[in-house]
Amino acid sequence: MALRIVMYFGLLAVGWLLRSKGLINEKLTGKISHIQTVILFGLIFIMGVRLGMDEQVVSSIGQIGVMAAAFAIVTSGFSILLVYLSRKRFFKGEGFTGGKND
Amino acid sequence: MTKKILIVLTAGILAGLFIMPEVVYDKTGLLMDVGLCLLLFFVGIDLGGNKDIFKNLKSVGFKILIVPAATIIGSLIGGIVCSIIFKLDIFGSLAIASGMSWYTLSAIIITPISSQLGAVAFLTNVFREVLAFVSIPFIAKHIGYLETIGAGAAISMDTGLPMITKNTNQEVAVISFISGVIISLAVTVLVPIFVGMIN
Numbered sequence A: 001m002a003l004r005i006v007m008y009f010g011l012l013a014v015g016w017l018l019r020s021k022g023l024i025n026e027k028l029t030g031k032i033s034h035i036q037t038v039i040l041f042g043l044i045f046i047m048g049v050r051l052g053m054d055e056q057v058v059s060s061i062g063q064i065g066v067m068a069a070a071f072a073i074v075t076s077g078f079s080i081l082l083v084y085l086s087r088k089r090f091f092k093g094e095g096f097t098g099g100k101n102d
Numbered sequence B: 001m002t003k004k005i006l007i008v009l010t011a012g013i014l015a016g017l018f019i020m021p022e023v024v025y026d027k028t029g030l031l032m033d034v035g036l037c038l039l040l041f042f043v044g045i046d047l048g049g050n051k052d053i054f055k056n057l058k059s060v061g062f063k064i065l066i067v068p069a070a071t072i073i074g075s076l077i078g079g080i081v082c083s084i085i086f087k088l089d090i091f092g093s094l095a096i097a098s099g100m101s102w103y104t105l106s107a108i109i110i111t112p113i114s115s116q117l118g119a120v121a122f123l124t125n126v127f128r129e130v131l132a133f134v135s136i137p138f139i140a141k142h143i144g145y146l147e148t149i150g151a152g153a154a155i156s157m158d159t160g161l162p163m164i165t166k167n168t169n170q171e172v173a174v175i176s177f178i179s180g181v182i183i184s185l186a187v188t189v190l191v192p193i194f195v196g197m198i199n
Helices: A002-020 A032-053 A055-090 B002-019 B023-048 B053-086 B090-097 B103-110 B115-142 B147-157 B161-167 B170-197
Strands: none
Touching: A002 B023, A032 A055, A032 B002, A032 B023, A032 B115, A032 B161, A055 B053, A055 B090, A055 B115, A055 B147, B002 B115, B023 B161, B023 B170, B053 B090, B053 B147, B053 B170, B090 B103, B090 B115, B090 B170, B103 B115, B103 B170, B115 B147, B115 B161, B147 B161, B147 B170, B161 B170
16 A cells, blocks of 8 residues: 555656656657546446456345445535535635636 | 446446456456556656646645545545435444445455445445546536545545546646545545444
8 A cells, every 4th residue: 555655656756757857758748638548448448347357246236236326426425515615615716616616 | 528438437347247258357457557557657747747736736735635634524424324324333334434435445344344334335435436437527517626536535546536637637636646645544544443343
């Protein structure tokens, strides 16, 4: 866990440093958004494959799926609600609101 | 974006169910790690292009802690509500809610105490991760950028980060990463605590 966090920070820092020092080719920087989208869809597909191949997930979906779905929606919903209330109270500016509910 | 994600995710699930041979499963972990590392590297390159981000974050200051705190407290309130709805042991319910999208860890800790709660925890956090992937574009567009972190919770620092970056901006991406780290650390502390309190 600790090693992973360090590695993630490290990769972000290396990418940030290379770009800020002007060591990244301009042609590549113009394609970053496209590259990110391709890798993202690849990751989502692999995540789907993992879920489909995981017997624990497949076999228990019917049995306890409704309860788990309710837990996911309610916990996620309250997290979003509290962040929304906190953002309204403590954060100003379009950079945080996305131009909505400012 | 959401439609494309659902299509790709569904295609992946169907491929996993019907097409992929068993040996693929073990390799998917490595593939996800490599893909994730590449993405984080490119997110770093993206961040390096904007020199004002850290200046702007400095102006946000300690308030950066508010987002992970609100996400964690919100999840715990959700856990209490679910314990009332399903008449579950409140600490078991809080243990499930404390997984905050990190389905592998929470289920592993809970299962030895109760296999049923462990299975619910596993699926809850799988669903929460999928829900985050599907809802982040909608939340960013119609509710607000910071709220995407509330949806992603623990995955805001890794698998959810590219999605949040794609749909918000670089300032929120940095807050997302830091929030994800704090939330993930909280998962490792909160789940064992609540599991220890289950009656």
